[in-house]
Amino acid sequence: MSNIILIGFMGSGKTTIGRRLSYRLKQTMTDTDKLIEKQQNLSIPELFERYGESRFRELETESIKYLLRTARNEVVSTGGGMPIRPENRTLLRELGCVIFLRVRAETIIERLKNDTTRPLLRGDNPALKITSMLEERNPAYLETADIVIDVDDKTFDMILSEIEEALEKYEATRN
Numbered sequence: 001m002s003n004i005i006l007i008g009f010m011g012s013g014k015t016t017i018g019r020r021l022s023y024r025l026k027q028t029m030t031d032t033d034k035l036i037e038k039q040q041n042l043s044i045p046e047l048f049e050r051y052g053e054s055r056f057r058e059l060e061t062e063s064i065k066y067l068l069r070t071a072r073n074e075v076v077s078t079g080g081g082m083p084i085r086p087e088n089r090t091l092l093r094e095l096g097c098v099i100f101l102r103v104r105a106e107t108i109i110e111r112l113k114n115d116t117t118r119p120l121l122r123g124d125n126p127a128l129k130i131t132s133m134l135e136e137r138n139p140a141y142l143e144t145a146d147i148v149i150d151v152d153d154k155t156f157d158m159i160l161s162e163i164e165e166a167l168e169k170y171e172a173t174r175n
Contacts, residue, residue: 003095004076006078013159068095101159112126
């Protein structure tokens with residue numbers, strides 16, 4: 001099995017599902033946001049505040065290039081905006097099997113209603129921002145994905161079982 005990369009909007013469950021999947025598959029997990037924070041010695045909100053979104057997106061690209069050199073049989077959880085850049089979409093596909101955790105805007109709005117740590121949701125009307133960002137990003141997610149898993153109204157176990165089943169089919173077509 002190669003690397004498994006989880007992509008999707010913020011709040012879609014990439015980190016939690018990534019942790020549980022890595023445990024099930026007995027693979028190391030890397031969260032690209034945590035990797036960037038460790039390499040830069042700053043939190044994501046601090047990076048956004050200090051350097052802006054464009055610099056953060058460059059750091060995301062650097063993190064994928066780093067993982068291309070180092071990651072073997074890992075579960076990789078990405079930041080929600082990583083597939084926005086066309087270069088990143090190509091790099092993510094090179095890195096391994098890309099799984100898009102697709103989620104509806106209503107689910108995200110409910111999950112993130114009390115989350116004040118997300119720089120892109122600060123300000124007025126976060127629900128409108130979520131809806132418009134999701135519409136903008138979904139085509140990039142779909143273009144990048146080898147596998148699409150809908151996560152709304154499902155338990156973690158249901159999602160993990162669907163992922164494992166989809167991975168078996170994916171691996172069978174690759175051999």
